[in-house]
Amino acid sequence: MTIERMTGTRIRENRMDIGLRQASLASAVGISPSYLNLIEHNRRRIGGKLLSDLARALGVDPSNLAGGADRDLLDQLHSAATLAGDMAEIGRAEELAARFPGWAALIALQARRLAVLDERIGALTDRMAHDPFLATALHDVISAVTAIRSTAAILVSQEQIDADWQRRFHENIHTDSLRLGKSSEALVAYLDAPADAAPSPDTPMGQVDAFLAQNGYHLPMIEAETATSDDVVALSGLTGVAAALLAGICRQYTADARALPMAAFAQAAQACHYDPAQLARQCDVDFATVLRRLPCLPPGAGHPPMGLAVCDAAGALLYLKPVPGFAMPATGGACPLWPLFAALSRPSQPLRAEAVLPGPAAPRLLCYAIAVPLAVHHFDLPPVLRSTMLVMPDMAQGSAAPVPVGIACRICPRADCPSRREPAIIGTATAL
Amino acid sequence: MGKRVLLIEDEPNIIEAIGFILSRDGWTVHTHQDGQTAMAKVLALPPDMIILDVMLPGRSGFEILRELRSTDVTKDIPVMMLTARGQDKDRALALRLGANHFMTKPFSNSDVRDYVRAMMDP
Numbered sequence: 069m070t071i072e073r074m075t076g077t078r079i080r081e082n083r084m085d086i087g088l089r090q091a092s093l094a095s096a097v098g099i100s101p102s103y104l105n106l107i108e109h110n111r112r113r114i115g116g117k118l119l120s121d122l123a124r125a126l127g128v129d130p131s132n133l134a135g136g137a138d139r140d141l142l143d144q145l146h147s148a149a150t151l152a153g154d155m156a157e158i159g160r161a162e163e164l165a166a167r168f169p170g171w172a173a174l175i176a177l178q179a180r181r182l183a184v185l186d187e188r189i190g191a192l193t194d195r196m197a198h199d200p201f202l203a204t205a206l207h208d209v210i211s212a213v214t215a216i217r218s219t220a221a222i223l224v225s226q227e228q229i230d231a232d233w234q235r236r237f238h239e240n241i242h243t244d245s246l247r248l249g250k251s252s253e254a255l256v257a258y259l260d261a262p263a264d265a266a267p268s269p270d271t272p273m274g275q276v277d278a279f280l281a282q283n284g285y286h287l288p289m290i291e292a293e294t295a296t297s298d299d300v301v302a303l304s305g306l307t308g309v310a311a312a313l314l315a316g317i318c319r320q321y322t323a324d325a326r327a328l329p330m331a332a333f334a335q336a337a338q339a340c341h342y343d344p345a346q347l348a349r350q351c352d353v354d355f356a357t358v359l360r361r362l363p364c365l366p367p368g369a370g371h372p373p374m375g376l377a378v379c380d381a382a383g384a385l386l387y388l389k390p391v392p393g394f395a396m397p398a399t400g401g402a403c404p405l406w407p408l409f410a411a412l413s414r415p416s417q418p419l420r421a422e423a424v425l426p427g428p429a430a431p432r433l434l435c436y437a438i439a440v441p442l443a444v445h446h447f448d449l450p451p452v453l454r455s456t457m458l459v460m461p462d463m464a465q466g467s468a469a470p471v472p473v474g475i476a477c478r479i480c481p482r483a484d485c486p487s488r489r490e491p492a493i494i495g496t497a498t499a500l
Numbered sequence: 501m502g503k504r505v506l507l508i509e510d511e512p513n514i515i516e517a518i519g520f521i522l523s524r525d526g527w528t529v530h531t532h533q534d535g536q537t538a539m540a541k542v543l544a545l546p547p548d549m550i551i552l553d554v555m556l557p558g559r560s561g562f563e564i565l566r567e568l569r570s571t572d573v574t575k576d577i578p579v580m581m582l583t584a585r586g587q588d589k590d591r592a593l594a595l596r597l598g599a600n601h602f603m604t605k606p607f608s609n610s611d612v613r614d615y616v617r618a619m620m621d622p
Contacts, residue, residue: 207555210584214606215513221609222520233520240513392589427555431562431593462596464563 074166075119076110078133081167082126083108097121141165141176148179187278199479201492203427205255212248216241272310277388279304279314284367285376285389290322291330297322317387321364327353328361334369337362342372344436344458345418355418355438359458363389375459377408381439381450393431393461395475403474404487407437408457415439415453423459424470426481432464502527503620506547508538508564509582510556518551521609522616535559539567542574549619551612552599554583554590562593569598578619582607 083093094104097118106112114122123130142161149156165172219237222229229237289295295303297318301311328351340346344358351358363376375391383404388396396402402409407421419437424430436458441451464470474480477490505522509515510533519529532541536558542550550568554561561581568574580601581594594602601615 207584210605211511211514214584215511215517217606218517218521218609219513222517227524236516237520240516244513392593431560462593 074110074162075114075133076108076112077163077166079114079122079126080108082128082133086126088126093122093125096125141169141172144176144179145172148175151179151182187274199475201258201479201481204481205251205258208251209248209255212244212251215244216248219244272306272308272313275306275310276313276317279306280317280389286364286366287318287321288366290318291325293325320360324357324361324364327351327357330364330366333361334365334371337365337371342374342460342463345420354440355436356440356454356456359436359438359456362458372460372462375461377406377457377459379408379412379455381412381453381455383409383412386454391459391461393425394433394459397476401476401478403476403480404489405471405473405485406457407435407471408455411437411439411455411457412453415441415451422464422468422470423473426472426474431461432470434460434463434465436460503548504528504530504545505549505551505616505620506542506545507531507551508535508541508556508561509533509551509553510535511553517609518612521613525613525617527616527620533557535561535564538564539571542568542577543571546573547577549616550577550579551616552579552581554581554594562597565594565597565599580612580615580619 083090090104090108091101094101097104098121099118103112107114119133120130123133126133142165145161145165146158149158149161161172219240223234223237223241287295287300289300290297297315300318301315304311304314306314333347333351336347336350340350342362344355344362347362348355348358360376360378363374365371365374373391374389375394376387376389377385377396378387379385383402385396385402390396396406406423407419410421411417411419417438419435421435421437422432423435424432437455439453439455441453444452472482472485474482474485477485477488478492480488480492482488483492505527507515507518507522507529509518509531512533515531515533519531522529530541530545530547532538533556535556538552538556538559552561552564556564561583565579565581568577568579575598578600579598580603581599582603582605583590583594584605591602600619603611603615
């Protein structure tokens with residue numbers, strides 16, 4: 069059913085609203101009732117004078133009858149319908165938009181709002197997950213609760229416990245409850261403190277990140293060469309700056325996919341335990357290409373999780389693929405100790421280092437990085453450098469002392485770090 | 501002498517409580533509080549089963565688990581991970597690294613006891 073044909077439905081509804089019979093309306097505009105019936109059931113197109121006459125007879129403006137639903141609105145309704153699985157009658161979206169334009173616009177607006185809120189929740193969740201103060205505070209609370217629960221359960225059990233043990237367990241509960249009180253107070257104070265606003269999901273880079281994350285940072289259409297960068301950008305629905313950023317990322321992806329076709333590369337990567345140096349030698353490509361290519365291995369195919377960060381000579385992040393255990397602030401202010409930045413001072417030198425974020429259970433992250441100059445030929449200008457860092461949370465060997473990195477100074481508890489550029493914003497949790 | 505359980509955990513009162521219930525259940529409980537030296541303790545015993553906390557000073561439980569599974573003497577020792585974080589990714593990581601079981605704090609004493617029994621008397 070096309071959009072234009074919904075005019076008939078509107079005529080019928082308006083007629084019924086005022087209790088006018090089909091024959092009467094047909095007669096008022098000088099057509100046969102059977103022809104009006106065809107129009108009302110959207111089987112005849114209508115416009116021009118007849119539409120104006122019908123509108124006049126119905127006492128409405130012709131624009132209320134003519135025209136169909138806006139294509140954008142329909143797209144948004146379709147997209148909103150996907151949130152509900154197969155609950156919504158997707159095939160009747162046009163009818164909904166034509167008959168109840170206000171409600172349809174409201175559904176579309178709410179779906180957009182939900183998407184924005186989802187992204188904000190995602191950003192806040194990330195922040196909570198990577199905030200070492202919070203992690204330490206919560207760990208402390210849960211440890212105290214665990215000890216109290218376990219000890220109390222022993223005391224209330226039916227089994228005989230001798231007096232010494234009983235006294236000891238009572239003391240333990242007492243000390244744990246004091247600790248729990250202190251930790252809870254500090255936690256409340258911390259959560260009450262003003263925190264940085266969540267990164268806006270509406271930034272162009274945020275939109276590109278969201279699109280890439282939705283696709284698992286793997287673009288099968290480019291891998292199979294069935295789509296160009298422009299096709300992917302068009303499919304993403306991104307426009308303006310976000311579209312330009314995505315196009316640049318897709319062009320690099322295309323070049324990398326051609327240099328290292330996925331099937332053979334995935335096999336080789338698995339065979340050499342994802343060692344990028346060995347892969348670069350074996351596949352005869354440069355190290356940076358391998359670093360970019362490894363995190364594009366298809367998700368869910370049994371490959372270890374791998375993150376990627378790319379920055380320019382000023383350290384501004386151009387690309388970030390986070391993985392559990394690894395994150396960087398996309399909007400600047402990243403910890404300068406990451407090998408990503410160390411590589412900038414040693415162009416063309418591949419680096420391998422293990423890094424560890426603050427926090428008692430932070431896993432070591434195996435990092436490979438290299439900064440390479442792009443082929444831009446200007447004599448009196450500094451080279452255009454791109455630094456690329458691959459992060460593998462599951463592959464650290466623990467052989468050497470790790471680089472003590474952080475997310476950002478503002479939320480880093482490493483008080484005596486010589487690289488600190490500003491104090492941490494919250495000090496409450498350090499007392500925990 | 502019961503079979504040996506090594507409890508690697510840094511909270512003294514949790515150690516005391518778990519130690520008590522497992523000892524009372526007939527197991528010989530050894531404890532260790534530091535992540536950095538935990539492997540040496542494991543190799544010195546080695547235990548019949550390990551209860552391993554994720555958040556340890558010096559070295560995380562995940563790293564210790566990785567080394568346990570890549571060391572011949574320890575690769576088959578049953579390991580139950582304890583964590584304060586119940587996120588799926590932690591559970592997935594623990595299982596990927598070879599943990600036999602994953603228990604989220606706060607846990608019930610009977611769950612710990614039942615699981616240790618199941619592991620030791622299969």
